[in-house]
Amino acid sequence: MTASMTDAELPRVQRFLSSFHRAQAGRTTDFPGGFAALDDTYAHSRGNNHLLVTGPTDPERLPGLADELLGHLPHRLVYVLHEEVAAVCRAPFEQAGYAYSTTYLMRHTGRVPAHGGAREVDLDALREPVAASWRRLAPEVTDEQVHDLVERRTARLQGAEDVRFLASYSEDGEVASWADLYLDPAAGTAQIEDLVTAGAHLGKGHAGRVLDTALHLAAEAGCGLRFLTAHASDWPHRWYGRKGFTAVGAIHVFERA
The missing domain is CATH 3.40.630.30 (Gcn5-related N-acetyltransferase (GNAT))
Structure with missing residues (x-):
């Protein structure tokens, strides 16, 4: 289902996602390879309270870091942007009881449509x-x-x-x-x-x-x-x-x- 992006394209998408998650957060805490995006105003929203891994990190440390930074919440959620980083994180997370899934990044490659009337x-x-x-x-x-x-x-x-x-x-x-x-x-x-x-x-x-x-x-x-x-x-x-x-x-x- 996936295809290759050029080197110029994929980093742009990843930078946008990282910037958006950081900018909308109520507060952030940086760690090597990423940051925690948190917002007490929307404590029940997982999309506003999670870790975002944006680069190389210590995979063995991440489950404990999630407990530390998300310990006030009933959930643990970690997004990883790079496939090679995710690959080395899977075993430590699975050992810590995490489920794994993927969300596609889908780029529009078709014709730009006329205004749809929304x-x-x-x-x-x-x-x-x-x-x-x-x-x-x-x-x-x-x-x-x-x-x-x-x-x-x-x-x-x-x-x-x-x-x-x-x-x-x-x-x-x-x-x-x-x-x-x-x-x-x-x-x-x-x-x-x-x-x-x-x-x-x-x-x-x-x-x-x-x-x-x-x-x-x-x-x-x-x-x-x-x-x-x-x-x-x-x-x-x-x-x-x-x-x-x-x-x-x-x-x-x-x-x-």
Whole structure:
């Protein structure tokens, strides 16, 4: 599923991810080869409380470091950006009881589409549909967890130079599908993230409208490198492939509940 990126491309994606995670964090703690990104305001959001390994590190030390830096939380989550680093980390993490998975980095290699008709919205427009989607997709989540998973978009506004929330509306005026768009025009890089469709509006083309809008706006902003992430074990990456995206690498994920 993966292919090779040029030396100039993959580091740009990795730099963008590292910069975004650092910029949106409430606080960070550096360690050799990476940093902990933490935010007590959204303690139930794993995406806001984790370790990000961005370079060579001591793999034997990482599980203990995760306990030290994430010890106040009920989860342990470590993202590793480089395949060769992840390979030497697998054994220590598995011995410490971690599960391993991968998330594809998918770069848009297709034609830039016309504007899809989605609108730029604020967080107020997304609160209700995002909360409903979490309750549908993860019915075990508590009200506190849903609150953090919704409100964490406030922190994302700090993650990149230009952050936009996009939504496609149904004919009766409901938010049907939405996504984040993170733009760094100076670096020519854009990320599309958290593309979700409300249950009542699945299969009606709304996700495609949001994605087309995001790609069009990113190109319009001068971002020639456009990418997103997709879980390797789930179906959306195949849909993204049909929309002009190519899997070009992966984020390696080590997690223990």
